[in-house]
Amino acid sequence: MIELQHTAKTHDESRQGEALDMLPTGKSTGRKLYIESYGCQMNFSDSEIVASILLDNGFETTKDYKEADVVFINTCSIRENAEQRVRNRLKEFESAKAKNPGMVVGVLGCMAERLKSKFLEEEKLVDVVVGPDAYRDLPNLIEKVDDGSKAVNVLLSREETYADISPVRLNSNGISAFISIMRGCDNMCSFCVVPFTRGRERSRDCYSVVKEAQHLFNAGYREVTLLGQNVDSYKYKKTVTEGETPEPTVNFAQLLAMVAEVSPELRVRFSTSHPKDITDEVLHTMARYENICKYIHLPVQSGSSRVLELMNRTYDREWYMDRVNAIRRIIPTCGISTDVITGFCTETEDEHQETLSMMEYVKYDFAYMFAYSERPGTLAAKRYDDDVPEEVKKRRLTEVVNKQQEHSLYRLQNFVGEVQKVLIEGFSKRSDQDYCGRNDQNTMVVFPVDERFKPGQYVHVLAERCTSATLIGRIVE
CATH class of the missing domain: 3.30.750.210 (Transcription Regulator spoIIAA)
Structure with a gap:
């Protein structure tokens, strides 16, 4: 199961998943695929598309990369930490490949697109590099590697949506x-x-x-x-042929x-x-x-209008607050989460305080929080100096994290004593005596197993207490 965290998060958000064993849907080649994903939900979704394409071409999936014939890592370029984790993981795959020279190792996704041939030529860690719009070409690229060549396709498309591909639900x-x-x-x-x-x-x-x-x-x-x-x-908008009604x-x-x-x-x-x-x-x-x-993830990034302009977010502080006010007015029970970046280029102490005051205004249910990390090729890297010292970035991040922990607890305390509609997702991480699931606002709820109910069913749970990240209660009629 891919676990998506819903509590306060700091600056390393990468998550990792492994493919489940699955039979091929096309004629079997006897070859096994291992795929690992980092970063955002979209990367995990893309991995399911990749698995579907290769299963249609006779591959099976495996949970153990050491027994795989083809190993892919689906990558994220949003944070420097995520990129370093990928490089470290590729070195582990390199050791496995030394014992199995026929193994094909590939990089998919955003890092593949951004770094392109660097992986092939400079670091020599991989055999194939594939961007997010070229997954249909994977069977051909693997065949090129089998013939002794390196393979790369990072062409971007204006049309590709993979709408006709039924994703294989990995780790579902x-x-x-x-x-x-x-x-x-x-x-x-x-x-x-x-x-x-x-x-x-x-x-x-x-x-x-x-x-x-x-x-x-x-x-x-x-x-x-x-x-x-x-x-x-x-x-x-559907494309229509001549004579059809638009x-x-x-x-x-x-x-x-x-x-x-x-x-x-x-x-x-x-x-x-x-x-x-x-x-x-x-x-x-x-x-x-x-x-x-009733839950919306609405990234604010900064509470300062000047910093938002430098970020090219195309809204200001007042616009953001207006949208929050609209959410509170139209959906009073709506949970709101956000993204916050501390220490963006030229951010002053007063502007950091504006971010903290925005957090006070909204009181987010949870947040993903990061110290600014300059990414090569971005507009900020080209236009602005990354001039906020690292120790200042980290101190501001700590203040943001502490503030969010207060607000997360405040929001959860407001649920205590109320009945929550929860979709049972499975057993709690800590005990098979407890179920877990989320309420409407995306908050995790833990409650004792009741044999009348199974995962996939809705139950009503009275929230009796909470931690800083979880509601704890019991099923009620």
Whole structure:
């Protein structure tokens, strides 16, 4: 199971998952695939697409990279720490390859796109490098490596959405699944490499999204998370041939409603929203459907309008606060989480205090928090000096983390004494005597096992107490 954390997070957010054993769907080649993912939800979703493509070409998956014939690591370029972890992991794979010279080692995803041939030529750690829009080419690239060549394809596409590929659900609990609704990003935030590694924004066919959600529900899944770098800018318009009547454009609010209508028993979540694009229409749609979870991840990055302008976020402090006010007005029970960057270029102490005051204003349920790390190739790296000393960045990060821990506890304490609707996801990490699942606001809830209920079912849990990250309670009628 891929565990996505919902508590206060500091500056290393990378997560790692391994493929489950699975039989090939095409004619078996007898070859085994191991795939490991780091970073955001989109990377895990992409790994499921890669697995689907290779299973169709006769591969099986394995949980042990030492017995694999093809080893892939799906990478993240958002943080320097994540890149270093990938390099360290590749060195471990190199040791395994020394014992199995026929093993193919490859890098997928954002690091592959950003570093391209460096992996092949300078570091010589891998045989194949594949960007996020070239996964259909993997069988051909593996064949080139088998013939003794190195292989690379990092071409970006303006059309690829993988809409026709049914992802293989790796590490699945059989209850929750990701559905990618769009790829790429058109927001040129100055600190971010995503527009360069994932290309221009394009939205997936809304009908294929609904079809995938229906398929998952029929297979027993009870929660889907719609994924995009900026889901609020989702926009799909069917291409029509001459003589056909044009169809209206489908926006994100309308897509949300379409997925929610698959079944009232299917919970719908989404990530990530952008403050400049989230509309009242989306909020009213969330309020209208009981099965659309009342939770929004709304990255603020900074509470200072001047720093936000340097970040090219295209909104200011007042705009962000207006969007928070709209959420509180239209969906009073909505949970809100965020991203915060401390020590961005030229950030002053007063501007750091503005971030802390924004946190006080919103009182986020949880947050992902980072000290600024300059990424090569970004607009910030080209335009601005990374001039905030590391010790200042870290001290400001500590203050932000401490503030968020206060607010996370405050939000959880407000749930104590209330009944939460929870989708049982499985056993608690600490004990098979307890179940765990999340409430509408994405908070983890732990409660004793009741033999009348199984994972995948909804229960009502009275929250009796809390830690700084978890509600603890018992099932009530």
